[in-house]
Structure formats: structure tokens, C-alpha cells
Amino acid sequence: GAGVSQSPSNKVTEKGKDVELRCDPISGHTALYWYRQRLGQGLEFLIYFQGNSAPDKSGLPSDRFSAERTGESVSTLTIQRTQQEDSAVYLCASSLGGRTYEQYFGPGTRLTVT
Amino acid sequence: AQSVTQLGSHVSVSEGALVLLRCNYSSSVPPYLFWYVQYPNQGLQLLLKYTTGATLVKGINGFEAEFKKSETSFHLTKPSAHMSDAAEYFCAVSDVGANDYKLSFGAGTTVTVRA
Numbered sequence: 001g002a003g004v005s006q007s008p009s010n011k012v013t014e015k016g017k018d019v020e021l022r023c024d025p026i027s028g029h030t031a032l033y034w035y036r037q038r039l040g041q042g043l044e045f046l047i048y049f050q051g052n053s054a055p056d057k058s059g060l061p062s063d064r065f066s067a068e069r070t071g072e073s074v075s076t077l078t079i080q081r082t083q084q085e086d087s088a089v090y091l092c093a094s095s096l097g098g099r100t101y102e103q104y105f106g107p108g109t110r111l112t113v114t
Numbered sequence: 115a116q117s118v119t120q121l122g123s124h125v126s127v128s129e130g131a132l133v134l135l136r137c138n139y140s141s142s143v144p145p146y147l148f149w150y151v152q153y154p155n156q157g158l159q160l161l162l163k164y165t166t167g168a169t170l171v172k173g174i175n176g177f178e179a180e181f182k183k184s185e186t187s188f189h190l191t192k193p194s195a196h197m198s199d200a201a202e203y204f205c206a207v208s209d210v211g212a213n214d215y216k217l218s219f220g221a222g223t224t225v226t227v228r229a
Binding site: 031045093103 | 118123150155156157158159160163204206213215216217218219220221222
């Protein structure tokens with residue numbers, strides 16, 4: 001079946017612009033996660049959705065970052081007024097539920113802020 | 115949040131040799147433990163996980179890992195490396211309790227396999 005998809009795969013933007021990153025989870029997965037992967041580093045947790053509510057936003061780096069999810073479907077991560085330090089790969093994952101269920105990852109969106 | 119340490123950012127092995135990737139975590143309470151593999155331009159794929167029960171866990175592609183509570187370790191091994199094992203490997207550890215959906219990842223170990 002279809003896995004987690006993300007778009008765009010690559011995004012180059014100028015400093016100060018806003019960007020939207022999209023994630024389509026596996027159908028039927030109630031939990032959705034966003035992570036950030038900086039060059040040479042492990043993944044950093046950003047936000048967790050259960051359905052369309054976000055009980056844990058603790059990893060969002062600043063108020064320039066926001067995310068929403070429509071039902072148990074698509075999620076968008078928005079970064080406003082992008083900065084060079086936002087350059088990273090943004091990964092989305094989904095799972096059947098939270099907690100011990102396996103997280104399935106998408107291929108990521110590589111964001112470059114110039 | 116958990117702290118996860120992967121010893122060695124790069125490991126080079128000969129084809130057919132043992133692969134050993136080390137992972138240590140910080141929690142005194144056993145969390146859930148995972149190993150993921152990432153091939154170039156692809157998302158992370160779960161190799162194996164430990165939640166409860168037997169401490170030696172077998173995963174896909176001939177990999178296995180052993181949870182050692184006394185050493186707070188979850189090292190990944192494969193007896194005989196194959197060229198297709200060249201990839202980046204990440205150890206991940208869950209928070210404990212109600213936040214156990216939250217994973218903390220190590221910095222990753224890149225494996226190269228020499229013919």
C-alpha cells in the first residue's frame with residue numbers, strides 16, 4: 001500500500017519568506033509526527049498529532065513554526081519568516097496510534113533557506 | 115527527553131564481516147528502543163524494536179539487537195555484512211510513561227561496506 005508521502009521533496013526559499021510543507025500519512029493512521037533533521041544530526045521531535053489535535057507541540061523551535069492537521073489526514077507544517085538556521089530535512093511520520101506503535105516515515109522535504 | 119549516544123559517526127566494514135553499531139541511552143527506567151535505517155533519499159525504515167519481553171530482538175535483513183538494562187545499551191549487530199547494508203543507521207529511544215510516543219534519536223552512524 002501507499003506509504004507516507006511528503007511534498008515538495010525539495011524547497012529553496014529566500015530568508016524571510018514563508019513556506020508550507022505537506023504530509024500525507026498512511027490511510028487509517030491516527031497519529032502523525034513531524035521531525036527536523038539537521039545536517040549530521042539525529043532527528044528532533046517537533047510536534048505530535050492524535051487525530052486533528054496536537055497534544056504535544058513541545059518541540060516547535062519558535063512561534064514562527066506552526067502545524068495543523070485535517071481530521072486524520074493531511075498535515076501541513078508552516079514556517080513563517082524563514083531563517084537560515086531553518087535549513088534542514090523535515091520528516092513526517094505516521095502510526096496506527098501513539099505510544100508503542102511503529103512510526104512509518106516519509107522521504108522528507110529538504111528545505112534550504114538562502 | 116532522553117539522551118541517545120551512538121558511538122562512531124562512521125563505520126567501515128568488509129563484506130562478510132561483523133557489523134556492530136553501538137547505542138547507549140540515559141534513562142534509568144527502561145524505555146522502548148528502536149533501530150532505524152535510512153537509505154539515500156529515502157525515509158527511515160524500522161529495522162527492529164524492543165518494547166518488553168525477550169531482550170534479544172531480531173529484525174529485518176539479518177539484524178539483531180540486545181537490550182542490556184544494566185548497561186543502558188541497545189547495540190545493533192549483523193554477523194555478515196552485505197553491500198546492500200551501506201546506509202545510515204539511527205538508534206531511537208522513547209520517553210517513558212504517557213509520553214512514550216516521543217522518540218529521541220541518536221546522531222546516526224553511516225556504514226560503508228568494502229568489497
